[in-house]
Amino acid sequence: MRRALPVMAPGIGSFRKERSRARTKPRPREERLVETHCCYCGVQCGMYLRVSGDGKVFGVEPRDHDINKMKLCPKGVTAYQQVNHTDRLTTPLMRDRRDQPLRPVSWDAAFDRVVSEIQTIQAKYGADAFAVYSGSSLTTEKCYLMGKFARVALGTKHVDYNGRLCMVSAAGANKKAFGVDRAANPWSDMLETDVIMLLGANVGECFPVATQYFWGARDRGAKLITVDPRETPIARTADIHVPLRPGTDAAFCNAVLHVIEREGLVDEEFIAARTIGWGQLREKVREYPPERAGKICGVDPALIEQVALTWGRADKAMAFHARGIEHHTQGVNNCLTVINLVLATGQIGRPGKGYGTITGQGNGQGGREHGQKSDQLPGQRMIEDPEARAHICRAWGITDEELPHKGTSAVEMVHQAERGEIAGWLGICNNPLVSMPNTDRIARGYDSLEFHCQIDFFLSETCVRADVVLPSTCWAEDEGVSTNAEGRVIKYNKAAEPPGEAKPDWWIVCEIARRLGRHADKFGFGSAREIFEELRVASAGGLADYSGMTYERIEQSGGIFWPCPSEDHPGTPRLFEQSFAHPDGLARFHAIDWQHPAEEVDDEFPLRLTTGRTVAHYLSGNQTRRIDALVQQTPSPWIEVHPDLGYSNGDPVRIVSRRGSATYPALVVASIRRDTVFIPYHWATPVAANLMTVDALDPTSLIPEFKVCACRIEPGVAMDETMPPPVPPGGQSYDFSRMTDRQPSAPQGRGTGRG
Amino acid sequence: MNDQPLDYSILPPDPGGARPTWDPSAAAAGLIATAVLALAIYSGSANLLHFDAALVGYTLATLFLAFGATYRLVTWSRSPAARRYLSKSRKALLPRPLGDGTLTASAREVTSTVLLQRFIAKRSRPRWLAHQGLFWGVILATLITFPLTFGWIHFRAVPGTGSGYYVYMMGVRAAHLDALSLLGWLTFHALDLASLLILSGGAYFLWHRWSTRGNSLTQLGRDLMPLLALMAISVTGLALTVSSVFMEGAWYQPLAFVHMCTVVLTLVWIPFGKFFHTLQRPAMAGVGLHKELGVQKGGVAQCVRCGEPVEGTIFLDDLKQTMGELGLGFGDWVETCPSCKRLERGAAYRNHVKEGYR
Amino acid sequence: MTKKALFIDPGRCIGCQACVAACRECDSHPGKSMIHLDYPDPGNSTAAAPTVCMHCSDPVAPCAQVCPTDAIPIDEQGIVGSASEELCIGCGNCVHACPFGVPKLDLVEMLQSKCDMCYDRTSQGKLPMCASVCPTDALFFGTQAELMQKRPGVQAVDIFGFGDETVRTNNAMVAPAGKNLDRIPGGYSREPDSRE
């Protein structure tokens, strides 16, 4: 007879133990520390990987790097668990028809299939019928290679990357206003400032380790202003929090500048010496008195006045924003209104005075500036600029006719696939079945493809729809550089061999290029270092000039800020001290009007849905939804609703938009606006937040409007179930059964008291 | 203390572990135990007739062990928590009114916790196997050597057989044994078997300690010494067998002396180090059962704040009494579950210390 | 020379649970997380509060005092460890006696474990895992002087009140400097209605 377990009081048995028993074994005595950085968000925290005597990565050790000073978030702490994860892809997978299951095949068989499909499709429909969709969690070497591969080996203009879903609005605005796309200051500048304004950036959850800079500034007396429809962890204690309506940021910023201008707090001297366009902008912001903006934004006009006076009277001030204001059909404009504010008060180009976007993806910055963006070439060169084309053609040894022109953006490419304009697809390092808006339409797009190959190291929801899946390395199994949100280039080091037959991404792509035969000699790379050497040459003279960087220099320093044009150049931590990057050296003001979001609320859909991240997960969750500690912290999504809407915690709530519906457990919180609901987006259908989101794009940056669409909610019947992430054939999928209850205690996850 | 630096210089005495103060009544108990053992040795060996004078070192060590272990047990049982649970453990294991199932329950409890140490298997299976090796090796060795040493058992050759022996227990002829039979062989080599069990178990623990990092606070200084001692006993014991069987008794005398030293040291060490758990754990074997019976009898207390079950009412009452005796003035706080204690403290901080950042 | 300690400031905590994930990376207790992270004001705010062992010094470690087998070791610095595997009988006394709700109990293994300040790390001069990774320094490890130098405008308080009783601890809480606090409220008071 088995005895019943003794009484278990709440919160005493929650060890958050690891799933595999093998891992709870005591740690090996022999170890080696490998210096590297986190693979996740744009902070790119330094860390050591602990490697055992027999070459297995078994743990993490905090590293006192300039960026993070030992600190890590829960994702960073557990990142190493990807390395020996049982879900890893270890052989190529293939199927002949989509109704068959994927089966393991040899590399040769997989390559033969990929190459013949590419050749068939390009012969049948033209070179542009084959698209390459890449990602920014790759090292810069790989990002560079993907652009070169698409344009030189495939000769297609259809190449884009998943940063298109991330920070392209900021990139576009920066280019327009400053002439260059990079955060203007190192974060350590924050420690000297008096006021920080944070717009649409849930720093505490999306860039947790950056919080130390904000707190450090506050310890020294700085004031913090946050602007966000939700009172996020960083907004909770802010000096001023502006809980505005999603999609109204431009009106808010215009009104702030209105007050500043009215009060005579603008920096006339700076405006005169270093900017163009103030006159028009002044007229524009005069149309936005706080009363008007207050109505648009749904906030008290007095709050706007207060923000304006705090900012306007500050000796030094800095503004930061993230996806909250960028994921909009007016994303570029939103960012421009922030830049207007910064420029009009002269708050840039000095310690404690500055501006920046906080990139979401690890290598979001490096990934977008070396030529995998549809309109760019390496070194942040524009693809339609004849001089840029000439430079790259020289670097690559091809002719101008051979270099394709500007292509379309990520979401557009999937829509083109749906229309049959794109027939073949090579995806690497992305999972659009979770991350793109209006998931059902994205699924239709992928299903319409004649051939779809996906390269990844875990089997994502997108991989399972592919014809061929090629197993690649995770970040700890290869070396390469990455550029963090500050514009600082850092280096990952190799800590382990890839599992099974998995190969580095660059090897896979070069192998395809060699077998395709078109300019095969231009893909003879034997290591990441060789690619980096070529990238240095290709980027030389561009805005994002890496030519003076070497692996050794990067490792010896705490990272090098681009531009770094020669080997004795120290790099450029702070931009715009003397001049801006436009040919005349001046910054541009832009007179912006607030517009309605693509989809406004109405009687049928009276609420606004906004989406975002939670701290335990990263992007599409293909990596983090498999890591035990993170799943135990946040096993499944929820819908955040205000108490006034009449639900209680855990109630099933069905949300409906024009595109889809799903039922989630309610998390009732007073920290969200009454007219807004929130869903974290890391999970796949049937609980994908993107089932509901609208696929409207910003006309300039072509970023989708993830942050606002119209919806309604109603009492649900049965909760839609969160599926464990897919696993390779023969694998075991994540077992949720250990968790008795999956309801989060707070937006940051389940408290340990819940087990 | 507001602006003064934190003052950590005065550290309170260690409440657990060995108590440095001398305890005369415990010493008296120890002396009594020693005397009783001495008497038993005297009479069991027919007034020292069967007592082997060469084993006097062992005997003295055992007498010291009797004193030390009793002294430790008595001082240990003075602590309110131990006293309460020692008596509860005993009561739970004693089959009071027969027929209520308590007898089988206690037999099961003793088998699973004391003999089979099932809780270790739950922590790690290899560890459990190794521990069982150590455990049964030590038990076997103890059961053989102690009576031999004290002269409680002795053998006498059956005249004329060459391999036949009479076994005498407490001076009385109890059995006949042929050294060449399987049983005989096992009997004469039982100590070697015990040594092998101990060595294999010990080897695992040593290897585990050597190859992995572990918590040095809970293992501090207490882990290796007893293990090494046991292994030293086993190795020297085996060496004695090797000497007599294969080497015609070469080195036998010096080896026997070394062997004795290892044993004596170990015995003397038992009351102080980690070995003490071999006495503590069996004494507490009934606590699990006590808690279970307590829940059956007194029911489960609900957290005063969240209403979730906290623990058995009887358990909490015991604990409150223990805390009262220890002068811990927040005994009633146990009616709040640990999770709610933290939430309450968090709320109090937000309400009375600071709401947000500053 | 003052000792190093953990200084806890829930006001800075963003509830990210890096501490929870990092705790189990320490070699003192591999694979098991000993820290608690609670959201004390659920539904109203995203406030969070970490709980580590405070290493009580006066009365010295109530958990160890109520342990019937003396399983909980205390070192010369006053660091209170996890129960010894040999001695702990899993009775749960410590779990419920601790006024802070710190020790955890594995009811299958019948073994208590608790925060031991990452003994394997701190005894070698490294930071405890939670405090090294905590992105906000809500958990700060160092001397009081180091704390004061980094954060003007705070005080550290190492005395807690539980009803009429006080408990002095080796670790301390951070409070605003101006505030006249002779103790940090521990959340417990005998009168149920005085609870907020």
Ligand code: SF4
């Ligand atoms: S790591 Fe720090 S900020 Fe994050 S939950 Fe723990 S104490 Fe709070």
Ligand code: SF4
């Ligand atoms: S806080 Fe709790 S666990 Fe830590 S020493 Fe004090 S009583 Fe023991």
Ligand code: SF4
């Ligand atoms: S659970 Fe273990 S450590 Fe805690 S009081 Fe009981 S025996 Fe001691």
